[in-house]
Amino acid sequence: MAVYVALFVLIAGGAGVLTATAESPEIGFENPDFEVSENDTVEVDGESYTVAGISEGEDGMMGTLEQEETVERSETWENESTIELDDREWRVEITGDEPSEFTLVEVLDREAILEEDDSADNETIERDDGEYVAVTEDNETTLVPVDEYFPAPEEQSYATGDSLEYDDRTVTVDEITADQAVVVWEGTQTNTVEIEEETPVTIGETEFVATFPDDSTMALSSDIEGYEAQVAEIDQFDQYTDGLTRVVVLAFLSVLLLLAAAFVPTRY
Template identity: 35%
Template sequence: MQRRAAAIYVAFFLVVGAASYSLIATAAAPTIGFENPEYELSQGDTFEIGGQQYTASTVETTVEESSGGGHGGGGGATISHSATFAWTNESALYTQTWDNGSTVTYEDDEWQVVIPNESDPASFTLRESINRTAILGDDPAADNATVTRDGGEFVVITENGTATLVPASEYFPDPAERQLSEDETIQFEGNETRIDVASDAVTLSWNAPRQNTVQAGNHANVSLSGQTYFTHFSTNTSVVLTQDFAGYRAQTNEIDSFNEQRNGLWGVTIVSGASVVFLIGLAFLPSRY
């Protein structure tokens, strides 16, 4: 190949490669951003949606460093964003179930739940749980455990060296009982509580405040007061809530188009550089004639 022609082609590809690389170097990559979003929040900010008060309890960015590979390879960093939104439901429903025969705590005492053997009971009984172990332990004359004789349960009482068997039904006090029905409410854990009696269990229900939270990352959807918002971290310490989903899709399409064009320019730059090297090599090959 004549060196003069090679020089012309080399100059052409150098110009093309330089032009494409300059476009890559000077082009500004588009980014995600929203003008006049519904909310732009920092940690601790409060806002209202649908009459419900919310708090951005956490708005944070975490950077996790990763160790590099072998042979001197460098490490990298993973950046993650997280926001937590908190609100209080002032009248949330709470429930607790007492199974028939179970032992429950009510008014600082322990009771056994006794439901009558009926298909549709409207009431039930709380029967005091007698702590027999504690009673026996407090009586220096009694053994620490009951005994069984001829099918009966007895307490062994030793006085003046003589042991006497006392029927357990006579020794231990009769348990207190308290009857509760569905047509009344009770105070349970500081709340006005409703009662629902079934054949196998009692259900207690009451309304009280409950703290709720929901968490979202960057470029995710979050539902607040039945409305869906898109989250975008405008900085490492502030998050945007917006319903401009169409705007987000348009911006991501623009970013994808930019990346495709940049990759095409990189291809032109690389091919131009390779062509220059190839042409120079051909120009300096020795002639056979």
């Protein structure tokens, strides 16, 4: 009995030592495609990306790449709608079923014009035959038709392909229909790529896996086969470790059973 107990203790001790001293392999690349820090540039498939940040997330380290891309933006101006241009309001007017141009008609600020004229009332007057402005000069009040009192609104016409300054940018008339006019311009948009530690990610048309040698450095490798081989090696290591742990547990259980059996009283 003592020999068997010693044998199982020896087996458990050996397995325990192997389990305690074994070092788990880690994902790493000797020659990554890129090893970058924040604000560095990464060139992939002819496209440029900037490392916007490296930080620690809930599931490990993370990196963020950003790319500024030029895109075409557009805006639609509906017929009879108003837009703001040169700090003034303009009404979009389109006539005909197949128009070749549209017109921007200035929307006069009648209230401001009346307030600036000390001889005119601040409000227009409605009569059966039309709308008037009451103008008082030399103690005599005259009703002036609004069409005569207010200046003629400014008009600007544009055809397809024409350009104009709008909202601090140069826009081009792209399309005109009976219902609307469409203007286009070139703008930029920011594309973001979130990269998680040891998780394959596609940048451009290339797949990479990222590791983080330290809190401020990110390594990117396109050696996916090498990454998968390292993952398989780690899985195999975990299986061996689990097996050794089971050996330790079973060996100690066997020792306990043998000791318990040794103290069982005999019937003879």
